[in-house]
Amino acid sequence: MTISGDLLDLIRNSQRITVLTGSGISAESGIPTFRDALTGLWANYSPEELATPEAYYKNPSLVWKWYAWRRQLISQAQPNPAHQVLARMQSRVAGFTLLTQNVDGLHQRAGSTSVVEYHGNIMRTRCSRHGCMTDVPPIEGEPPACPECSAMLRPDVVWFGESIPNHAQFTAVTASEDCQLFIAIGTSGIVYPAASLAQLAQSKGARFLEINLDRTPLSSMADFRLQGPAGEILPELEQAAWPDVR
Numbered sequence: 001m002t003i004s005g006d007l008l009d010l011i012r013n014s015q016r017i018t019v020l021t022g023s024g025i026s027a028e029s030g031i032p033t034f035r036d037a038l039t040g041l042w043a044n045y046s047p048e049e050l051a052t053p054e055a056y057y058k059n060p061s062l063v064w065k066w067y068a069w070r071r072q073l074i075s076q077a078q079p080n081p082a083h084q085v086l087a088r089m090q091s092r093v094a095g096f097t098l099l100t101q102n103v104d105g106l107h108q109r110a111g112s113t114s115v116v117e118y119h120g121n122i123m124r125t126r127c128s129r130h131g132c133m134t135d136v137p138p139i140e141g142e143p144p145a146c147p148e149c150s151a152m153l154r155p156d157v158v159w160f161g162e163s164i165p166n167h168a169q170f171t172a173v174t175a176s177e178d179c180q181l182f183i184a185i186g187t188s189g190i191v192y193p194a195a196s197l198a199q200l201a202q203s204k205g206a207r208f209l210e211i212n213l214d215r216t217p218l219s220s221m222a223d224f225r226l227q228g229p230a231g232e233i234l235p236e237l238e239q240a241a242w243p244d245v246r
Ligand code: BV8
Pocket: 021, 022, 023, 024, 025, 027, 028, 033, 034, 035, 036, 048, 051, 101, 102, 103, 119, 157, 158, 159, 160, 161, 162, 163, 164, 185, 186, 187, 188, 189, 190, 191, 192, 193, 211, 212, 213, 214, 216, 228, 229, 230, 231
């Protein structure tokens, strides 16, 4: 893989780097990407049909089973080299912000801290009425009842049609407006408002690097593109930028 000298200089010299990851960064950990996740039982539904409040209230058992299946996949997965490079990068860049659309918690398990979970975390469960978190174990089958008020529990994720949590949105916008380099990794650039952050960063003067297996709607605006699996590209990028790494 050829990495431009300009890009390497930018990575080495930037004090403020903001990274946005999508499900593609967890693909090499064995977690299907969001749009590939629909196999078997889920083959007849689009994510936008299952990951919504309407779907949950219409068929709580189906949606709860989908999340239970995903949680089970995630519990068997391990962070991959791409997650590990980002965890090390955090200690090399003074103003490093990691935003993730993923709900799998793999960045934290790789050692990243202060991760902005833009779409929540599937391993947390909350009351659908009051929003209070509960550590009721996510059981199989039917959604459990809140121990406080008996309302249905739900995964602590942001569904389509729901707003991004205020703190996550504020942090993401601030970090995108204030960075010198914005890096999007493994996201199809389809889901908003996450997909608008790269353009926001560029509008404030940042350069934009896209790392993805394929082209996306963001590709045409990228200043730099590295095409291939993130689990291979990120270790190579780290080695080229910081040859003394490890
Ligand atoms: C909202 C949690 C206010 C749940 C998810 C404009 C502005 C605002 C909203 C909208 C708008 N236009 C449309 C909307 C509505 C909607 C939306 O964006 N719809 C889309 C379908 C058009 N947005 C919302 O509803 C958001 N809410 O804005 O509130 C509002 C409300 C109503 C109306 C207007 C405004 C909330 C969106 C959050 C939805 N929740 N997840 C759960 O996980 O169950 S989104 C879900 O998609 C995941 O979080 C996922 O991360 C995310 C994005 O998908 P990707 O991560 O990009 O994954 P995908 O599979 O698509 O792509 C993978 C990529 O990786 C590919 O490019 C592939 O090539 C690449 N890849 C694969 N393998 C590798 C790889 N790359 C590198 N290496 C590899 N090995």
